Amino acid sequence: MMLDNELHAAREATGTAAKDGAQAYYDSYTASLADPDRFWGEQARRLTWISPPTRIKNTSFEKGNVSIKWYEDGTLNVSANCIDRHVATNPDKVAIIWEADNPKAPSRHITYRELLEETCRISNVLKAHGVKKGDRVVIYMPMIPETAFAMLACARIGAIHSVVFGGFSPDSLANRINDSDAKVVITADFAPRGGKTTPLKSNADAALLHCSDKVKCMVIRHTGGQIHWTPGRDIDLTDEMRKAPSYCSYAEIGAEDPLFILYTSGSTGKPKGVVHTSGGYLAYASLTHEVCFDFQPDDIWWCTADVGWVTGHSYIVYGPLANGATVLMFEGIPTWPDAGRFWDVVDKHKVTHFHSAPTAIRSLMAQGPEWVDGHDLSSLKMLGTVGEPINPEAWNWYHQHVGKGKLPVIDAYWQTETGGHLICPHPYGTPLKPGSATTPFWGIKPVVVDAATGQVQEDMGTEGVLCIADSWPGQARTVWGDHARFEDTYFSQYPGLYFTGDGCRRDEDGYYWITGRVDDVLNVSGHRMGTAEIESALVAHECVAEAAVVGFPHDIKGQGIYAYVSLMRGVEPTEELRKQLETWVRQEIGPIAKPDLIQFAPGLPKTRSGKIMRRILRKIAENDHGTLGDISTLADPGVVDDLIANRMNRG
Numbered sequence: 001m002m003l004d005n006e007l008h009a010a011r012e013a014t015g016t017a018a019k020d021g022a023q024a025y026y027d028s029y030t031a032s033l034a035d036p037d038r039f040w041g042e043q044a045r046r047l048t049w050i051s052p053p054t055r056i057k058n059t060s061f062e063k064g065n066v067s068i069k070w071y072e073d074g075t076l077n078v079s080a081n082c083i084d085r086h087v088a089t090n091p092d093k094v095a096i097i098w099e100a101d102n103p104k105a106p107s108r109h110i111t112y113r114e115l116l117e118e119t120c121r122i123s124n125v126l127k128a129h130g131v132k133k134g135d136r137v138v139i140y141m142p143m144i145p146e147t148a149f150a151m152l153a154c155a156r157i158g159a160i161h162s163v164v165f166g167g168f169s170p171d172s173l174a175n176r177i178n179d180s181d182a183k184v185v186i187t188a189d190f191a192p193r194g195g196k197t198t199p200l201k202s203n204a205d206a207a208l209l210h211c212s213d214k215v216k217c218m219v220i221r222h223t224g225g226q227i228h229w230t231p232g233r234d235i236d237l238t239d240e241m242r243k244a245p246s247y248c249s250y251a252e253i254g255a256e257d258p259l260f261i262l263y264t265s266g267s268t269g270k271p272k273g274v275v276h277t278s279g280g281y282l283a284y285a286s287l288t289h290e291v292c293f294d295f296q297p298d299d300i301w302w303c304t305a306d307v308g309w310v311t312g313h314s315y316i317v318y319g320p321l322a323n324g325a326t327v328l329m330f331e332g333i334p335t336w337p338d339a340g341r342f343w344d345v346v347d348k349h350k351v352t353h354f355h356s357a358p359t360a361i362r363s364l365m366a367q368g369p370e371w372v373d374g375h376d377l378s379s380l381k382m383l384g385t386v387g388e389p390i391n392p393e394a395w396n397w398y399h400q401h402v403g404k405g406k407l408p409v410i411d412a413y414w415q416t417e418t419g420g421h422l423i424c425p426h427p428y429g430t431p432l433k434p435g436s437a438t439t440p441f442w443g444i445k446p447v448v449v450d451a452a453t454g455q456v457q458e459d460m461g462t463e464g465v466l467c468i469a470d471s472w473p474g475q476a477r478t479v480w481g482d483h484a485r486f487e488d489t490y491f492s493q494y495p496g497l498y499f500t501g502d503g504c505r506r507d508e509d510g511y512y513w514i515t516g517r518v519d520d521v522l523n524v525s526g527h528r529m530g531t532a533e534i535e536s537a538l539v540a541h542e543c544v545a546e547a548a549v550v551g552f553p554h555d556i557k558g559q560g561i562y563a564y565v566s567l568m569r570g571v572e573p574t575e576e577l578r579k580q581l582e583t584w585v586r587q588e589i590g591p592i593a594k595p596d597l598i599q600f601a602p603g604l605p606k607t608r609s610g611k612i613m614r615r616i617l618r619k620i621a622e623n624d625h626g627t628l629g630d631i632s633t634l635a636d637p638g639v640v641d642d643l644i645a646n647r648m649n650r651g
């Protein structure tokens, strides 16, 4: 379904004609590929540099020599770009509107001037405790403005932050503190969410038992609930902020100095610390935020992601604040206290841009349209979706009920590693097709590769794995402490190309349709989970001999987690044990990794060389065991019958 006419009607109805027409947009695309140095040299001017770059692009995707540098001789400060330059022109503009989990709690409005003061206070506290340029600071926080202050405070002094999602367990937190060798953890007492609270500080206490005793713990008092204090290690950040000076000068930072590390799941081993640097990342985040959403100065921008994920980094904090936007930050969830909460917030704060995820849309769709229809959503100009492929049914529901059949839905495809959007429509310029992220953004050269032959497919109407042929400024530079792993993960499969890990189809019109991960990464409610991580958590339990984890289609989450577990000899497969294993995984990794279904299996299907045949496990989990294909290479084909007979997903 092409929505060309509807979109033109939308442009008229909302009166927000895109700054550039569609033709200009696609002309810029052509220019960006024809002369990247010139194009990105011009784009660099959107930032305020201390020393403007003269060298623009210096990148190589060649295996063994992967090196990505943009604007390498430029210097700037990211926090000054996100704050000070707006304070100079418009200090009383609201930078952050905060809406609490509890709908009865007052919202907060933080102006750019206040954002500067609060950020500087944290910078000063960090400095007073010895944090210097290049030191790592882990941020384990609720969705509160102080989280953004803390990120920007690190950027101001050149410290590298690593935000850890508040839903991660103490073990996951400890792994990230240790891998990044962090000097400080910034946390809060508790994180309220959906009427429940996560005890962040006590999780941090548990994590820090496994870390160097030099790591300091700074605590924001958010709910004021009772917490344990460890003298000499814990610092009352709320109190120290109050006493700290409200100005801190910003440091001069090289464009290629790291801004942050963000851990993400891969197909093997432990999560990787993806490293983003300062100049290219910020230019790309701010450009995509402005262009892909036709962002205008008076707009009220709301992205419902958590700051613990890359979407929160690029499209709650860095992109919008670099553009001087008013950003709404929401502590709660879509369905609490009821399924009308998102729309209450849109109406209350007159949100113009609403950017969310397919899983949230599907969960609201399941509650019925009446929760949306009763609200005044007339402030909205544009909708966004990100995180996983959106099924056309959810897209249409979103467009019809939230967008009243008029608003464009910007489906933005990208990754932690890409810093910003890779493939997404131009609002009003690109005719939309529900379920397709449409066409590449400026500077992005997608290629579809035949997975079996490694051949680049030149045609339209083709399918394969998605790679990108050349670098763009927002691209991750390395994996923290392990450049070889960076090369190996992204640049070794298809020489000279960046491998996304996603499958895709390019249709006759040149539109891209992401078909999901082709590696052992699951996408559960838009969260990336490595099957290997969940498996190693399961086998760490004393009753478990072996485990294999696969995804299965799930109405709300997109993918659910299906675990096949073989028990140690003599251990009985009971319901109680099943519950224990669920709790175990929650504790080991976090609630998002809890298996939806656990099947006890006396044996797993393996090849004669001992490889687990995941293809078969996937089929059984999908309840599609009629077409298992060739199982003759299995060491013991008999296990398959047992797996089918005892499957958990009889749909």
Ligand code: 6R9
Binding pocket: 264, 309, 310, 311, 385, 386, 387, 388, 389, 390, 411, 412, 413, 414, 415, 416, 417, 437, 500, 501, 502, 514, 516, 517, 523, 526, 527, 528
């Ligand atoms: C931004 C983000 C990345 C993976 C990516 C892909 C999936 C993200 C998507 C999408 C289809 C979209 N993904 N956006 N698939 N359409 N619009 O989500 O980063 O957490 O690193 O996940 O998410 O599979 O490879 P991240």
